[in-house]
Amino acid sequence: MATSTTEIEADIHAHDDHHHGPEPGLMRWVKTTNHKDIGYLYLWFAFSMLLIGGAMAMVIRLELLMPGLQYVEPQFFNQMTTMHGLIMVFGAIMPAFVGLANIMIPPMIGGPDMALPRMNNWSFWILPFASIMLISTLFVDGGAPAGGWTMYPPLVLQTGAAFPMLIFAVHLLGISSIMGSINIIATIMNMRAPGMTYMKMPLFVWTWFITAYLLIATMPVLAGAVTMLLTDKYFATSFFSAAGGGDPVMFQHIFWFFGHPEVYILILPAFGIVSQIIPTFARKPLFGYSSMVYATASIAFLSFIVWAHHMFTVGLPVSAELFFMFATMLIAVPTGVKVFNWVSTMWKGSMTFETPMLFSIGFVIMFTIGGFSGLMLALTPVDFQYHDTYFVVAHFHYVLVPGAIFSVMAAAYYWLPKWTGHMYDEKLGKFHFWMSTIFVNVLFFPQHFVGLAGMPRRIPDYAVQFADFNAISSIGAFGFGLSQVLFAYIMIKAVRSGKKATDQVWDGAEGLEWTLSSPPPYHSFSTQPIVK
Amino acid sequence: MSNKTQPQRSMRSLLTKLFLFPIMMFGFGYLMVPLYDIFCDVTGLNGKTGAISEAKASQMVVNTEREIKIQFTSNINQNGSWEFRPAQSIMTVHPGKPYTTMFYARNKLNEAVTSQSIPSVTPNKAAAHFDKMECFCFTEQKFAALEEREMPVTFVVGTAVPEEVDTITLAYTLFTKE
Ligand code: HEM
Ligand SMILES: [Cu+2]
Numbered sequence: 001m002a003t004s005t006t007e008i009e010a011d012i013h014a015h016d017d018h019h020h021g022p023e024p025g026l027m028r029w030v031k032t033t034n035h036k037d038i039g040y041l042y043l044w045f046a047f048s049m050l051l052i053g054g055a056m057a058m059v060i061r062l063e064l065l066m067p068g069l070q071y072v073e074p075q076f077f078n079q080m081t082t083m084h085g086l087i088m089v090f091g092a093i094m095p096a097f098v099g100l101a102n103i104m105i106p107p108m109i110g111g112p113d114m115a116l117p118r119m120n121n122w123s124f125w126i127l128p129f130a131s132i133m134l135i136s137t138l139f140v141d142g143g144a145p146a147g148g149w150t151m152y153p154p155l156v157l158q159t160g161a162a163f164p165m166l167i168f169a170v171h172l173l174g175i176s177s178i179m180g181s182i183n184i185i186a187t188i189m190n191m192r193a194p195g196m197t198y199m200k201m202p203l204f205v206w207t208w209f210i211t212a213y214l215l216i217a218t219m220p221v222l223a224g225a226v227t228m229l230l231t232d233k234y235f236a237t238s239f240f241s242a243a244g245g246g247d248p249v250m251f252q253h254i255f256w257f258f259g260h261p262e263v264y265i266l267i268l269p270a271f272g273i274v275s276q277i278i279p280t281f282a283r284k285p286l287f288g289y290s291s292m293v294y295a296t297a298s299i300a301f302l303s304f305i306v307w308a309h310h311m312f313t314v315g316l317p318v319s320a321e322l323f324f325m326f327a328t329m330l331i332a333v334p335t336g337v338k339v340f341n342w343v344s345t346m347w348k349g350s351m352t353f354e355t356p357m358l359f360s361i362g363f364v365i366m367f368t369i370g371g372f373s374g375l376m377l378a379l380t381p382v383d384f385q386y387h388d389t390y391f392v393v394a395h396f397h398y399v400l401v402p403g404a405i406f407s408v409m410a411a412a413y414y415w416l417p418k419w420t421g422h423m424y425d426e427k428l429g430k431f432h433f434w435m436s437t438i439f440v441n442v443l444f445f446p447q448h449f450v451g452l453a454g455m456p457r458r459i460p461d462y463a464v465q466f467a468d469f470n471a472i473s474s475i476g477a478f479g480f481g482l483s484q485v486l487f488a489y490i491m492i493k494a495v496r497s498g499k500k501a502t503d504q505v506w507d508g509a510e511g512l513e514w515t516l517s518s519p520p521p522y523h524s525f526s527t528q529p530i531v532k
Numbered sequence: 533m534s535n536k537t538q539p540q541r542s543m544r545s546l547l548t549k550l551f552l553f554p555i556m557m558f559g560f561g562y563l564m565v566p567l568y569d570i571f572c573d574v575t576g577l578n579g580k581t582g583a584i585s586e587a588k589a590s591q592m593v594v595n596t597e598r599e600i601k602i603q604f605t606s607n608i609n610q611n612g613s614w615e616f617r618p619a620q621s622i623m624t625v626h627p628g629k630p631y632t633t634m635f636y637a638r639n640k641l642n643e644a645v646t647s648q649s650i651p652s653v654t655p656n657k658a659a660a661h662f663d664k665m666e667c668f669c670f671t672e673q674k675f676a677a678l679e680e681r682e683m684p685v686t687f688v689v690g691t692a693v694p695e696e697v698d699t700i701t702l703a704y705t706l707f708t709k710e
Contacts, residue, residue, distance in 0.1 A: 115543070182550045190543055220554040224561025239565060243609065243648045243707030250568050254561060317577060317656065 033117030042099025049091030056084040061477035077460035078146035085149030097269040107513040110193025115186035123179035130172035137162035153240040181212035195531035207272030222258040256307035270407030281357035282349030283508040295334035328378035355429030359410035370398030391451025422498030435483040443476030584663035592628040612708035638680035646709040661690035
């Protein structure tokens with residue numbers, strides 16, 4: 001993986017040979033080293049994964065519509081929950097954020113492109129191969145992985161022919177995001193316009209800067225963990241096999257050492273996005289800019305010392321339970337700082353509620369609900385009741401769906417006019433927001449109740465007392481799924497026939513990206529602006 | 533090389549660091565394995581027991597004042613067709629004195645099989661004081677088709693075992709080796 005010096009030189013030179021427009025035809029997309037082209041590829045890829053992962057979620061909710069087994073085999077059900085988790089985390093949310101970083105970071109810091117354009121092409125084109133490998137496991141002997149996205153041994157070792165494919169897909173996805181992160185760090189450190197000091201960078205750039213460090217620190221640890229699984233299964237090592245002197249619980253420690261920072265990888269860029277959008281529509285500068293930066297950094301730091309809150313029930317000693325409980329609750333402090341800053345930004349602002357703002361406000365409220373259930377789960381004694389129930393499912397879906405995914409939609413509405421030069425249909429956008437918000441709550445709120453009542457996660461059938469809440473939840477799921485078809489329609493309609501957008505687009509928007517034309521030139525800032 | 537400008541050179545050193553860091557972190561993932569074992573050994577977590585030589589065990593001073601109840605249990609891991617149980621399920625011991633007990637195992641399959649048994653001691657705080665001179669768990673045990681036999685464990689409970697410990701459970705899980 002080490003780049004040779006020649007490749008680095010080639011990358012640096014790629015800026016010099018300006019061919020001013022894109023290459024015509026399909027090859028443009030295969031060979032492109034342009035940050036916006038690559039960013040759009042990432043976004044389309046992420047959206048198609050959202051649909052595939054979403055279809056799997058529909059299968060899950062269909063089976064859970066009623067108690068009893070009706071539509072799918074339990075084994076297939078488990079394949080669906082596993083694949084849904086993997087595809088949404090590694091295929092949808094992460095690539096969507098990387099795509100946004102590619103499109104937005106160079107214009108936001110006043111640079112012409114990413115620092116390593118050729119590597120950028122690679123980091124994207126690895127993704128489709130990885131995901132094809134992952135998805136094709138559905139058709140091999142023994143079916144897709146079914147042991148959960150967390151891949152705990154010994155269960156995951158029972159996976160059939162899909163097993164090595166799963167491991168290599170995870171490796172590839174990891175390599176792709178490590179390369180993407182290296183590129184982002186190099187860009188932020190080297191491509192800023194004169195005068196763009198670190199403490200003047202927009203928050204989206206800051207949160208991505210920190211996320212990229214989290215990625216290069218933790219993705220290799222996941223790669224190590226799955227490599228150990230691979231050698232345990234095929235090369236007679238015993239990292240996680242008790243018979244050979246290993247320990248399956250150790251996998252959980254290694255996995256969550258990656259896994260908890262990973263959940264912040266899935267949310268920090270979202271924090272950045274709403275920190276861009278809320279000031280625009282509140283027509284006030286972001287409240288507490290520097291505290292936002294420090295809060296992000298402390299969240300990132302703390303995320304490394306809380307992993308065992310996923311493992312309260314494995315038999316930790318009391319002192320460890322207490323440590324991880326308090327460390328976890330400590331994260332709520334910087335997170336709270338952020339929420340209060342967003343609210344203070346809106347306070348006494350002259351607010352308007354265009355679609356990106358609606359999604360951002362929805363984010364603030366519903367992410368906070370997820371944060372509160374997280375705090376409940378952080379309490380060791382009660383986590384013994386909540387662990388591995390639908391309460392956990394409700395928690396992480398609140399932070400991931402009306403959290404991370406809403407932020408991506410907010411970003412799409414906010415920046416699409418800049419990217420394409422066309423406005424989306426505001427009425428339809430608002431309608432999409434309200435449909436999504438209503439249905440996402442119908443979908444996930446009842447899961448808190450069934451969870452508290454004791455319904456375990458990852459099961460295809462359940463006791464009849466959970467029937468009503470599950471039926472409501474499934475209806476919410478179908479509605480939410482349908483609403484996203486509307487999202488695709490709105491986006492395509494805007495690109496095709498949306499009315500012309502101005503360069504400024506939003507009258508309250510500030511930042512270098514709005515000084516470019518809509519759509520912006522192929523190389524964002526060919527002459528760097530001077531930031532005062 | 534010499535015609536490289538300053539920013540290009542600093543870019544290259546940044547990239548070197550950025551690529552080395554994930555490689556280091558990959559190594560760190562593996563480093564967690566020995567760290568985990570050391571942590572468990574030091575704290576006695578996971579109920580890992582220790583081994584001790586005969587000579588060292590015989591130097592211990594027997595504390596006849598104290599009696600500790602030892603419970604023996606056995607489990608069979610999911611795959612495998614075995615009968616496996618302690619010959620004696622409870623015994624009372626004095627700290628510092630060596631004892632021997634037997635575990636009975638029978639291979640119910642009509643083919644040769646190899647087994648490996650893994651011990652675990654509860655409570656955790658007793659684990660560091662529970663040492664074995666001899667154990668069928670030290671090595672793999674081969675069984676001929678339908679063979680049955682008794683296998684010995686010789687152990688000593690250290691005199692420094694915390695006051696409040698009055699019962700120790702020694703559990704074995706028997707795994708079939710592929
Ligand atoms: C205030 C902040 C948060 C706290 C205190 C918190 C706490 C927790 C705890 C204690 C668990 C383990 C529950 C169990 O398995 O028994 C958990 C699970 C989880 N959390 Fe959070 N969390 C927080 C924020 C987030 C965020 C921001 C995300 C992602 C964007 C997230 C994603 C997840 C996921 C995916 C799981 C479940 C993993 C699995 O077992 O499959 N959490 N959280
Ligand atoms: Cu966590």
